Amino acid sequence: MSFIQSLLLLLLLIGASAFVSLAEISMAASRRLRLQRMVDEGDERARTVLQTQEQPAHYFTVVQIGTNALAILGGIVGESVFSPYINALLAFWLEPAWSEPLAFLISFFLITSLFILLTDLVPRQLGMLLPEQVALRVIRPMHGLIFLLRPLVLFYSWLMQRTLQLLGAPAQREERVTSADILALTEAGTRSGALAAGEQQVIENVFELTTRMVPSAMTQRDRIAYFLVDDPDEVIRARISAEPYSTYPVCRGDIDHVIGYVDAKDLFQRVLNNQPLRLDDETLLRKVLLVPDRLTLAEVLEQFRQVGEDFAMIVNEYSLIVGLVTLNDVMSTVMGDLVSPWDEEQIIRRDADSWLIDGVTPIQDVQRVLDIDVLPEADEYETLAGFLMVMLRRVPRRTDTVTWGGYRFEVMDVDSFRIDQVMVTRLRE
Incomplete structure (x- = not known):
């Protein structure tokens, strides 16, 4: 095989491997909500992608067959393409005992670099940036490969299922969307600018309705x-x-x-x-x-x-x-x-490290403002005053202090056993 023929074959293998990488990452990264919207608009390819995501075993079996076979073939062909010419060039300065192994190493580095760049890094980045668009373009060719390689696909899929059973792993991934998933999406939307911070807070508050007493x-x-x-x-x-x-x-x-x-x-x-x-x-x-x-x-x-x-x-x-x-x-x-912008504020920020907070302020609001994730015995109280009572194990008095989570809570004013004002100060290490 001539140099041109070998080089064309190598480029063909690289292209095929890049296609398989695109197919893999775009299927994994495609978002179901966007695909469903495309289905509602009448795109049948999006419906096929959704169905494949629900039953991805055969799809990813073809991906792995292609990835491994193409990588091995690429290494064999690539070594034969470059190694002889590099060896001939090095022979002008080195003995054959040195030029041959060095030519092999240089050829190996070139082939590996080409495959890393063109069949892994670039396709995967493209698949992450435009997952749905790429998935729509590769889904039909991939289903054609699933049909052509059906005997191998069925054999490896059977082996995979038996292996998963031995490991006790589930056969399908769970598609249930949780409130945590939605809140994570809203946080990402706020960081990207798609949502305003106030809108994100409203969404979080809606989910808090099921936990706030x-x-x-x-x-x-x-x-x-x-x-x-x-x-x-x-x-x-x-x-x-x-x-x-x-x-x-x-x-x-x-x-x-x-x-x-x-x-x-x-x-x-x-x-x-x-x-x-x-x-x-x-x-x-x-x-x-x-x-x-x-x-x-x-x-x-x-x-x-x-x-x-x-x-x-x-x-x-x-x-x-x-x-x-x-x-x-x-x-x-x-x-x-x-809703009620005229209401008196319950949490007033005095400076970068201190807040004046009403004792009846809901403890969830206090946690949000102070960025405190966990409080002790959180099921025992609903307000900041309740938190102080639980921590002190008595009715708080003026000047009583509690330290928790890097903050000092000091009772500033008590009216007939009711805690009116609490000064919260961040403790600097």
């Missing part, structure tokens, strides 16, 4: 504005003026005996019609939704949907009212300042 979003018991059923007209008007809300619980005797709630719109309508405000009027009083304090925010949303309400009172295991929650409270947890 309702006390993390509720209005605390001591902050609830409510009426007693026998409150006179002037007391009701004064309460509405001092604490304007959309809904008010109505209680008999004290807050732990809720009998219903009134909507501020109904009260305003009576005021405009010059009618007296009487809370024992059955046409004015609405049935209140009671939910236990161990529900997640997602479960509260489901209860709102089922009963058609957007307001609920929260009770503990002793049937005592611990707070109230509205649909707006839940949405504020998801959307943050986009």
Whole structure:
């Protein structure tokens, strides 16, 4: 075989090996969501790629047959292409005992470099950059090779399945998309600029609804504005003026005996019609939704949907009212300042290493701001105040401090056993 013929054969082997590498990496890197969108647009090649991803054994068997066979043939042909000519060139300066092995080494280096660059690095990079486009172009030729090499494919596939069974490995990969997968995609989208940081945070907050307990979003018991059923007209008007809300619980005797709630719109309508405000009027009083304090925010949303309400009172295991929650409270947890930008901030950054935080701030928000992954006994509390109580094993007092995760938490203000303000300082090593 002449030099030109050998060189053409070598280039043909390199091209074939590059094609196999492209086929391998593009199939592995192709994203199912993009392929499904192409299928919806009518591209049958995308459907074939999706089907191959679901059953990839025969496809990758052909890839491995091609990769190994072409690499071996390339080494044999390449050595015969370059080695004699390099040896003849070296013979002008070296003895045959030195020129022949050196020519072999130089030829081996050239062939290896060509295969690394042209059949591995370049095709794999191209396949990673444009996986779906490449996969659509190679899928039909690869299925043709699967048909032509079917006996070998079936034999090696059978051997592979038996080997996997011996190793206890699964026969198919799991395609279930988890919340962690989606959050990882949103983080990558934020880094690439496809998503704004605020949009990523909203998506993360949506998934937190299934883990956040309702006390993390509720209005605390001591902050609830409510009426007693026998409150006179002037007391009701004064309460509405001092604490304007959309809904008010109505209680008999004290807050732990809720009998219903009134909507501020109904009260305003009576005021405009010059009618007296009487809370024992059955046409004015609405049935209140009671939910236990161990529900997640997602479960509260489901209860709102089922009963058609957007307001609920929260009770503990002793049937005592611990707070109230509205649909707006839940949405504020998801959307943050986009829903209620006028709300008082619970976390105020003072400088690069310190924050002033309200004691009732949900502990998940504290973890996010401080970038703390794990807290001790996290199931025992919902707020920063609860964290301090668990860590101190008593009711915190002013100037009490707790150190955790590279931060010092110092109680700055306590009002009737309620922790108002906590100073958090990053500890520098």
